[in-house]
Amino acid sequence: MQTRAGLVALVGLPNVGKSTLMNALIGEKLSIVTPREQTTRERVLGILTEDGVQAVFVDTPGLLEPRYLLQESMLAEAVSAVTDADVVVLLVDPTRREEPVPGGEVLERLKARGDALRVAVNKVDIASESQLEKAVDWCRSELAVEPLRISAVTGQGLDELGAVLRSLLPESPFLYPEDDLAVQSVRFFVEELIRETIFEEYAQEVPYSAVVRVEEYREAEDPIYIRARVFVERESQKGILIGKGGAAIKKLGSGAREKIEAFVGRRVYLDLWVKPLAGWRKKENLLRRLGYRIGSEH
Numbered sequence: 206m207q208t209r210a211g212l213v214a215l216v217g218l219p220n221v222g223k224s225t226l227m228n229a230l231i232g233e234k235l236s237i238v239t240p241r242e243q244t245t246r247e248r249v250l251g252i253l254t255e256d257g258v259q260a261v262f263v264d265t266p267g268l269l270e271p272r273y274l275l276q277e278s279m280l281a282e283a284v285s286a287v288t289d290a291d292v293v294v295l296l297v298d299p300t301r302r303e304e305p306v307p308g309g310e311v312l313e314r315l316k317a318r319g320d321a322l323r324v325a326v327n328k329v330d331i332a333s334e335s336q337l338e339k340a341v342d343w344c345r346s347e348l349a350v351e352p353l354r355i356s357a358v359t360g361q362g363l364d365e366l367g368a369v370l371r372s373l374l375p376e377s378p379f380l381y382p383e384d385d386l387a388v389q390s391v392r393f394f395v396e397e398l399i400r401e402t403i404f405e406e407y408a409q410e411v412p413y414s415a416v417v418r419v420e421e422y423r424e425a426e427d428p429i430y431i432r433a434r435v436f437v438e439r440e441s442q443k444g445i446l447i448g449k450g451g452a453a454i455k456k457l458g459s460g461a462r463e464k465i466e467a468f469v470g471r472r473v474y475l476d477l478w479v480k481p482l483a484g485w486r487k488k489e490n491l492l493r494r495l496g497y498r499i500g501s502e503h
């Protein structure tokens with residue numbers, strides 16, 4: 206049988222539900238989800254192989270106006286996915302007030318994808334009739350497409366969306382082994398689960414100033430030994446992260462550990478450390494050292 210395969214990029218403003226949608230489509234929690242904007246910082250790939258078709262979903266950071274270097278890297282991750290993918294899904298959140306795509310270059314790039322672009326209006330479970338109507342009107346007038354209406358949370362419309370996307374993929378051998386779900390390393394997902402827990406436990410800037418790196422992962426031990434470092438931008442944030450008598454970091458550690466245990470299916474000992482890395486979000490050398498791609502690397 207001739208198989209089909211390709212990349213399906215999920216793009217849209219921050220917080221529209223891209224990561225929730227990818228997890229729902231592949232039936233596995235791979236990409237982290239929080240109620241706050243700018244949760245996803247890098248592309249996360251999730252694979253669904255079914256009936257001779259392999260869809261490699263690419264979850265992307267939200268389309269935003271970058272205000273510092275990390276956000277430039279985030280936007281570039283999303284924009285390059287628009288160009289590179291075989292199929293692009295623009296996700297629109299009808300409950301948001303602003304235009305579903307920042308104008309200019311991004312909108313042009315989306316339009317340039319022609320029939321490879323599909324639009325889904327998400328969160329239909331909580332949107333009002335008038336919000337839905339406004340979102341659908343925007344899709345018709347700006348992109349001349351009729352959007353699908355979905356809810357990544359309730360599952361409404363996802364079978365139809367999945368079928369449409371699979372039908373658009375080109376004839377191709379599979380890009381990854383048939384049983385694979387993820388492409389990135391376990392270490393990456395461990396870092397992401399710790400970051401997700403930071404979003405849940407800390408207010409304001411702290412989650413945005415935090416980046417996590419696994420420094421040691423000893424799988425042969427039981428429980429698995431994981432040493433991870435949370436870098437923050439300022440000494441004061443280190444204090445907040447640790448909390449009075451270490452109470453806050455203890456809570457962070459046990460919350461993250463439970464998620465990691467569920468992900469790897471084994472018991473885990475999580476050894477968490479915090480270190481200030483002054484202004485890392487704005488400094489090219491530090492961003493590179495942390496593994497973010499900058500500028501032409503996308």
Ligand SMILES: Nc1nc2c(ncn2[C@@H]2O[C@H](COP(=O)(O)OP(=O)(O)OP(=O)(O)O)[C@@H](O)[C@H]2O)c(=O)[nH]1
Nearest residue numbers: 219220221222223224225240243244245267357358
């Ligand atoms: N009610 C409802 N909530 C949704 C739906 N899809 C996503 N959400 C919620 O919207 C919030 C953001 O979801 P994410 O999946 O993190 O959004 P995202 O687009 O990946 O966000 P960034 O990574 O920050 O760009 C979370 O609180 C989700 O639970 C939906 O269909 N219905």
Ligand SMILES: [Mg+2]
Nearest residue numbers: 223224244245
């Ligand atoms: Mg996301």
